[in-house]
Amino acid sequence: MYADNSVVKDINQMHQSNYGLEGLSHITVAGALAHGMKEVEVWLETVSAGQRTPIHRHSCEEVFVVLKGRGTLFLGSTSLKYPGTPQEIPFSQNSTFTVPINDPHQVWNSDEHEDLQFLVIISRPPVKVFLYDDWSMPHTAAKLKFPFLWDEDCLAAPKDEL
Amino acid sequence: MYADNSVVKDINQMHQSNYGLEGLSHITVAGALAHGMKEVEVWLETVSAGQRTPIHRHSCEEVFVVLKGRGTLFLGSTSLKYPGTPQEIPFSQNSTFTVPINDPHQVWNSDEHEDLQFLVIISRPPVKVFLYDDWSMPHTAAKLKFPFLWDEDCLAAPKDEL
Numbered sequence: 001m002y003a004d005n006s007v008v009k010d011i012n013q014m015h016q017s018n019y020g021l022e023g024l025s026h027i028t029v030a031g032a033l034a035h036g037m038k039e040v041e042v043w044l045e046t047v048s049a050g051q052r053t054p055i056h057r058h059s060c061e062e063v064f065v066v067l068k069g070r071g072t073l074f075l076g077s078t079s080l081k082y083p084g085t086p087q088e089i090p091f092s093q094n095s096t097f098t099v100p101i102n103d104p105h106q107v108w109n110s111d112e113h114e115d116l117q118f119l120v121i122i123s124r125p126p127v128k129v130f131l132y133d134d135w136s137m138p139h140t141a142a143k144l145k146f147p148f149l150w151d152e153d154c155l156a157a158p159k160d161e162l
Numbered sequence: 163m164y165a166d167n168s169v170v171k172d173i174n175q176m177h178q179s180n181y182g183l184e185g186l187s188h189i190t191v192a193g194a195l196a197h198g199m200k201e202v203e204v205w206l207e208t209v210s211a212g213q214r215t216p217i218h219r220h221s222c223e224e225v226f227v228v229l230k231g232r233g234t235l236f237l238g239s240t241s242l243k244y245p246g247t248p249q250e251i252p253f254s255q256n257s258t259f260t261v262p263i264n265d266p267h268q269v270w271n272s273d274e275h276e277d278l279q280f281l282v283i284i285s286r287p288p289v290k291v292f293l294y295d296d297w298s299m300p301h302t303a304a305k306l307k308f309p310f311l312w313d314e315d316c317l318a319a320p321k322d323e324l
Contacts, residue, residue: 007235007260008253011227029258030225030283037260039223039285040202061201063192065173065281067229073169091170096191098169098199119227121192121283123201 011044019149023051023109026150032125033147033154041125043150047071047109047116055083055106055132057142060124062099066091069109069116073097076104076135083135104132104139126151173206181311185213185271188312194287195309195316203287205312209233209271209278217245217268217294219304222286224261228253231271231278235259238266238297245297266294266301288313 076083232254238245
């Protein structure tokens with residue numbers, strides 16, 4: 001529909017993968033490594049029924065715009081040495097929320113049938129993600145994953161250049 | 163559905179206005195002055211059939227995600243002293259495009275019947291908008307409108323405090 005070098009891109013035709021995370025579909029709609037963005041990045045993500053994102057934190061602003069389905073935001077603490085029992089905040093289609101900078105969080109598709117789809121907007125790309133095994137893991141023990149999965153994919157040498 | 167002070171906001175219940183621009187509906191989904199964002203801002207805008215945004219530029223990154231309808235992006239030049247005859251770039255539902263920093267541009271709902279709806283993501287909020295009367299107006303003559311319409315609205319003193 002649009003040429004590969006077009007200013008306009010058909011989102012349905014953009015590269016989509018789960019990047020090894022079960023039940024996730026991620027598309028980098030506008031990315032630092034993928035498209036040369038410097039200040040903002042936009043993702044379209046779909047989470048299957050019952051699935052959760054990893055528990056993680058990052059030092060950037062993050063806005064969710066929920067396009068389809070419903071879910072629960074789990075939000076941990078930064079005042080303890082570990083996230084602790086998270087707040088459970090339900091949300092559904094046509095809602096928006098922001099995750100405070102550095103707050104450990106997880107998004108759960110709490111529906112039994114329907115996909116959950118949202119746009120994510122982050123500042124300071126590419127994202128530097130710290131991953132927690134669980135809510136009792138100390139903040140200082142969370143593991144940095146950088147570049148993150150989809151960015152790693154952008155950095156991988158094209159196979160036909162080897 | 164959600165409490166006023168909730169982390170999660172129902173976008174359909176958020177403040178919506180045309181701010182004096184004919185055929186526009188603007189909602190600040192996540193804003194600097196409205197919600198304390200520092201690095202990114204997200205708008206949901208709907209443009210009626212046949213209507214256009216003003217011709218304008220701003221010194222920030224800008225990403226469009228087109229949710230409904232179709233339209234044309236007009237993109238002027240920064241290499242001349244004025245925008246000149248713009249490129250005309252058609253787009254439709256489920257597409258995305260970015261507007262290069264400082265490029266004069268205008269979005270037209272080129273459909274005769276259907277609304278055009280998109281999310282806009284900008285960096286460096288609040289936005290500093292330079293407005294052009296037409297495509298032959300010199301860049302240096304474009305008029306700064308700051309704070310912009312919806313931000314001005316946020317800054318207005320609550321009437322019951324006067």
